[in-house]
Amino acid sequence: MTLTREEFIFLLVLIINLLVALVYYLWNTVFAVSAKALKNRKKTTEHLYDNRRTYLIRFIVMLICPVIGPLFFILSHLLHLIFFWSQVDLEDVVFSKDRVKIQLKADEERERNVVPLEEAISINDKKSLRTAMLNMLKGDIQDSLASIALALNVEDSESSHYASSVLSDQLNDFRMTAQKLYLEAQADNSGTECETMLIDYMDRVLKQKVFSKMEQKRFVHMMAEAAEGIYEKEASGLTPQRYEAVALRLLEIGDYEECEKWCLRLAGQHPDALSSYTCKLKLYFTTRNKNAFFESFNALKQSDVVIDNETLELIRLFS
DSSP, X not given: OOXXXXXXXXXXXXXXHHXXXXXXXXXXXXXXXXXXXXXXXXXXXXXXXXXXXXXXXXXXXXXXXXXXXXXXXXXXXXXXXHHSOSOOOOTTOOOOOSOOOOOOOOOHHHHHTOOOHHHHHHHTOHHHHHHHHHHHHTSOGGGXXXXXXXXXXXXXXXXXXXXXXXXXXXXXXXXXXXXXXXHHHHXXXXXXXXXXXXXHHHHHHHTTOOSOHHHHHHHXXXXXXXXXXXXXXXXXXXXXXXXXXXXXXXXXXXXXXXXHHHHHHHHHHOTTOTHHHHHHHHHHHHTTOHHHHHHHHXXXXXXXXXXXXXXXXXXXXXX
């Protein structure tokens, strides 16, 4: 059987391709891999290199794709030598797990078009309302639950459904976390860490008044119980802010007797705190106790406590 010229050239190309692939595979698996492994063991730093399985896959590719396969690997190796011949200098790179807060440039165009959620609800504009909802949900929404609750009764069904879903999830998370911290506080008879965490966590949500009256009362009394535990174990753990939080939450649910107890404790432990006066003023104003109100009011005027703008306006009003 005589081969034609084209068949002879094709067969010759296959044989040469087979020899090139075979030489490439044997050289790299027998000599190159062993030499690189030995070199790697002698160095203090570890370097990656191709293993025998990699060269086997390349050998198969060369057999399946004659000429093209070997040319591809040769060209890729040449490109690697040309552009990536030097070692990467990682001396200035820091591999740290510390969080870095990136300061991004303000998007002025977007900020100009942002409408507060309350305004979007009042004008009843669907597009503005949905945009405001999305912008709010991108951040920490635990401080915005009261605003989200306003969107429950809007005409836009999609916005109201979305607000209901988000609010429900957040309140369920609050119930579970508060109950967990409460049980841990009950079990811990020596420390006050769980109680302080519970008060700080609960006040952040309870002051927004997003629960029903019954549930709000239950959580406020739970918060007051945690404060009582701190007061008995280590009263110094009750800062003016925590005293004020407990007193104002009790005032909101109408438990005036308990509120007055915490106001007096606040005034006794932190007499130089502004909240020791403002809490009593709010309590006596709500209960219409005129004599006690002006007694606390005059005591505030005569004290050296630094006042804020709200208290300054109160002094101007009643002076």
